[in-house]
Amino acid sequence: MVFTFLRRLLGGIALVGTLSLTGCGYNDFQRLDEQSQSAWSEVLNQYQRRADLIPNIVATVKGEANFEQETLTKVVEARAKATSIQVTPDTLKDPEAMKKFQAAQGELSSALSRLLVVSENYPNLKANQGFADLRVQLEGTENRITVARNRYIKAVQDYNVLARSFPSNLTAKVMGYQAKANFSVANEAAISAPPKVDFGK
Numbered sequence: 001m002v003f004t005f006l007r008r009l010l011g012g013i014a015l016v017g018t019l020s021l022t023g024c025g026y027n028d029f030q031r032l033d034e035q036s037q038s039a040w041s042e043v044l045n046q047y048q049r050r051a052d053l054i055p056n057i058v059a060t061v062k063g064e065a066n067f068e069q070e071t072l073t074k075v076v077e078a079r080a081k082a083t084s085i086q087v088t089p090d091t092l093k094d095p096e097a098m099k100k101f102q103a104a105q106g107e108l109s110s111a112l113s114r115l116l117v118v119s120e121n122y123p124n125l126k127a128n129q130g131f132a133d134l135r136v137q138l139e140g141t142e143n144r145i146t147v148a149r150n151r152y153i154k155a156v157q158d159y160n161v162l163a164r165s166f167p168s169n170l171t172a173k174v175m176g177y178q179a180k181a182n183f184s185v186a187n188e189a190a191i192s193a194p195p196k197v198d199f200g201k
Helices: 002-023 026-062 069-084 089-093 095-119 123-127 129-164 168-175 185-192
Strands: none
Touching (some): 026 129, 026 168, 129 168
8 A cells, every 4th residue: 555655656756757847948948959059050160161261262362463462461360360269169158259259250251341342453353263253152151151140049049038938947047057148239230241242343
């Protein structure tokens, strides 16, 4: 009799524990965390793709006589700064680290924009098929960056809403799930516009 009672009691506790884990958002935290990390990886992949294009762009532009050295230098320096920032899983939890990362990527976008605008003043460079191909690749990469960044923003938003909503916010406190840093509005505005690529003229 006592044994049966204990067995039912333990079964009830196990059932309540299972239901509470399901209802508290634990599984949702796991799913959304994986989703945001996957989206972040794609953002980094696209930024890396852009960084990998830059040496070829710079090398092609260097072949143009009298090209503005200052513009080239700014691109090279901005790339070096952007690729030197160490991005770790902790970056996603640190708003200051995210700001530094975004600022560096924003500087690189601006420097690339300037280079493409200046290149319009060099007819031989504009007529260079290799440079034209690199510009097309860069434009495609910038578009992919925008798509990847928007997916990440949405994934983080979903995670943060769960972390701040009742009753899942209790689970977040108990399990130590903190809200994730996202792209700030100011930095998003600065880096969301891809460099303008004008094939006219």
